[in-house]
Every structure is written in C-alpha cells, then in structure tokens.
Amino acid sequence: MSPAHEEFDELVAGHVLGALEGEDASRFAAHLAGGCAACERAVIDYQEALARAAAAVREAPPARVRHALLQRVGEAPARRSRVGQVLAWAASVALAAGIAAAVSGSWVRARYEARLDQLAGEAAGLRAALAAQVQTVFDLRRKLDEQEKTLTLVKAQAAEQERTLALLGDPETRLVSLAGLAPRPQAQGRIIWNARAGGLLVAADLPAPPEGKVYELWAIAGGKPLPAGLFTVDAEGKGRLAVAPLAGVATVDVFAVTLEPAGGVQSPTGAMYLASKQA
Numbered sequence: 001m002s003p004a005h006e007e008f009d010e011l012v013a014g015h016v017l018g019a020l021e022g023e024d025a026s027r028f029a030a031h032l033a034g035g036c037a038a039c040e041r042a043v044i045d046y047q048e049a050l051a052r053a054a055a056a057v058r059e060a061p062p063a064r065v066r067h068a069l070l071q072r073v074g075e076a077p078a079r080r081s082r083v084g085q086v087l088a089w090a091a092s093v094a095l096a097a098g099i100a101a102a103v104s105g106s107w108v109r110a111r112y113e114a115r116l117d118q119l120a121g122e123a124a125g126l127r128a129a130l131a132a133q134v135q136t137v138f139d140l141r142r143k144l145d146e147q148e149k150t151l152t153l154v155k156a157q158a159a160e161q162e163r164t165l166a167l168l169g170d171p172e173t174r175l176v177s178l179a180g181l182a183p184r185p186q187a188q189g190r191i192i193w194n195a196r197a198g199g200l201l202v203a204a205d206l207p208a209p210p211e212g213k214v215y216e217l218w219a220i221a222g223g224k225p226l227p228a229g230l231f232t233v234d235a236e237g238k239g240r241l242a243v244a245p246l247a248g249v250a251t252v253d254v255f256a257v258t259l260e261p262a263g264g265v266q267s268p269t270g271a272m273y274l275a276s277k278q279a
C-alpha cells in the first residue's frame with residue numbers, strides 16, 4: 001500500500017460505522033467513487049465482521065455510543081491520525097458492543113438471522129403440536145374401534161332377539177327342555193326349535209370346559225346324531241348357541257350336549273352333559 005493511501009486505510013472503519021463527517025466523509029466517498037479495490041475489499045471485510053458481531057448481539061446500538069465516539073474524534077488535536085486510531089479502536093469496541101447494527105446491510109442480515117432462529121423455534125413448536133395431534137388421532141381411533149366392537153355386539157344381540165321373537169311367533173316352533181346328566185345334574189338347557197328356521201340353545205350351570213375342550217350340540221334324528229354347533233360358557237356357566245336349520249331333517253327326536261375336543265367332531269365321543277326327553 002502506498003504512503004499516499006494510508007489516510008484512506010484509517011478512514012475505512014469510520015466509513016463502515018457511519019462515523020465520518022465533513023471533509024473526511026466527502027474525501028473518502030470520492031475515493032471510493034473513483035474506484036479503489038483495496039478500500040472496497042476493506043469495507044466488505046469490516047461489514048462482514050460487524051455482521052457476525054451483530055448476529056451475536058442483535059440489538060441496536062445506543063445513540064450515546066456513537067455520540068461519544070464522534071466527540072472523541074472532535075477533541076483530537078492531530079486530527080487525521082487520531083481519527084484513524086480512534087476509529088480503529090471504536091471499530092473493535094463496536095464489535096463487542098453491537099454497534100455493528102448501525103451498518104444497515106449488516107443490520108438486515110442480523111435481523112434475518114434472528115428471524116430464522118425464531119422460525120426454527122416456531123417449527124419445533126409446530127412439530128410438538130403435530131405430535132400431540134397425531135397422538136390424539138390415535139386415541140380417537142382406538143376409542144372408535146372399541147365403539148365399533150360394542151356396536152357389532154349390540155347389533156348381533158338385536159339380530160338374535162329379533163330372530164327369537166320371529167321363531168316364537170311361528171306355530172311350528174317348539175320349546176324343548178334339556179336336563180343335566182351325571183357329570184353335572186344341576187345343569188339345564190332350553191332350545192327354541194323350528195325345523196325350517198333353526199333355533200336357539202340357552203344353557204345354564206355348566207362347568208367351564210377344560211383347556212382344549214368345547215361343548216357340542218347334537219340333534220338326534222332317526223337314531224343318528226347330527227352335529228348342530230359348538231359353544232362354551234361364561235364365568236357363571238351360561239352359554240348360548242344359534243342353531244342353523246338341519247338340511248333334510250323334519251323332526252328332531254332328541255337334543256344332547258357333549259364335551260368334545262376344540263373344533264368339534266362329526267359324531268359324539270365325550271361325556272354327555274345335557275339331553276332332552278324323547279319327543
């Protein structure tokens with residue numbers, strides 16, 4: 001750098017801080033306008049350094065800081081060199097104090113970074129809110145599933161009651177009683193039976209079937225037992241079974257219930273728990 005250029009080196013910091021006045025300001029402006037690559041690069045370096053400092057501080061400088069600087073410049077006896085020294089010092093102080101915000105371009109960048117931080121914070125908040133909403137949807141979905149199960153059960157019960165009423169209204173429907181046998185003498189059963197429409201078995205006081213076992217209903221017609229469905233009982237020993245009509249069977253002589261392997265069998269193998277009297 002030539003000795004003639006030294007005065008401009010001293011003015012760069014003041015220019016970037018907006019602290020130059022009068023002759024210094026117009027001389028440096030004219031120098032820049034005339035095109036000086038060294039000063040242009042120096043201005044950019046200062047602005048970038050100030051922008052970094054501004055990003056860290058993010059506050060506008062108090063007005064008195066700038067006034068204090070200008071006052072010190074004004075008091076200097078050997079004006080030009082003092083201006084350079086004071087402004088170089090001022091620039092370093094300004095970096096720490098956040099006076100960088102006075103440089104408008106850097107100030108905009110600093111504000112932009114602050115806004116980005118704010119957006120990042122908002123995005124984190126939105127993610128948390130979204131996660132909460134997803135959880136709510138899961139909870140609602142589970143409740144809905146539970147309600148659908150209940151509804152299915154209620155519909156099945158309603159359909160069974162409707163069918164029972166229809167059966168009872170048919171003059172061909174018979175009500176058959178089943179009595180408990182040796183394994184469980186106190187057990188009882190009733191069958192509403194209609195040869196064309198089928199029927200409904202209700203059993204009571206049966207013991208819970210052991211693991212791997214199930215109760216099977218038999219319809220004995222012409223001396224031959226036909227499988228008529230499987231059922232189990234609840235904790236109170238009650239069981240229900242909707243019985244489909246038996247193809248080609250006009251009259252059932254005896255209904256009986258035996259304990260069979262899970263999945264049922266095609267002819268009875270286990271102990272008989274319930275049986276109707278011969279019709």
Ligand SMILES: [Zn+2]
Nearest residue numbers: 008036038039
């Ligand atoms: Zn220059």
